[in-house]
Amino acid sequence: MAGSLIIAAMPAGCQQNGNPVAPGVRREWRITCFRGGTVFGLFKQSPTKKLKEEHKALLEKAFHAQRNGDIRGYSTLTAEAEAVRAKIDQLEGEQSR
Structure with a gap:
């Protein structure tokens, strides 16, 4: 999918929906890019x-x-x-x- 970034693994100490997630557990998120096609557009x-x-x-x-x-x-x-x-x-x- 163009315009999105998939993050596959979470670092230790992360939470998903307020619940702790064990390190190395594989989760998938899609971060959709907005204007300019960059995830980090807010730093632009x-x-x-x-x-x-x-x-x-x-x-x-x-x-x-x-x-x-x-x-x-x-x-x-x-x-x-x-x-x-x-x-x-x-x-x-x-x-x-």
């Missing part, structure tokens, strides 16, 4: 997380540039932040489908 980092951090950093730099009177730098950094935000929105739109 969100593709938008890094972009959100970059967006936040650009906005902070733009804020400091504006406070220091560098309006041209503020405009440049804000434009870059808007481009990153557009990428984030695009990725989040693709993930929601």
Whole structure:
């Protein structure tokens, strides 16, 4: 069966339905894979997380540039932040489908 992993033996100290299982006893479980075809998908980092951090950093730099009177730098950094935000929105739109 594609997309599933079969675990055949349990290590010592494991329980099944709250009951202890002797070491070496053979049991079979199927772990079905979700999105991305990986069992360990929950450890996979969100593709938008890094972009959100970059967006936040650009906005902070733009804020400091504006406070220091560098309006041209503020405009440049804000434009870059808007481009990153557009990428984030695009990725989040693709993930929601």
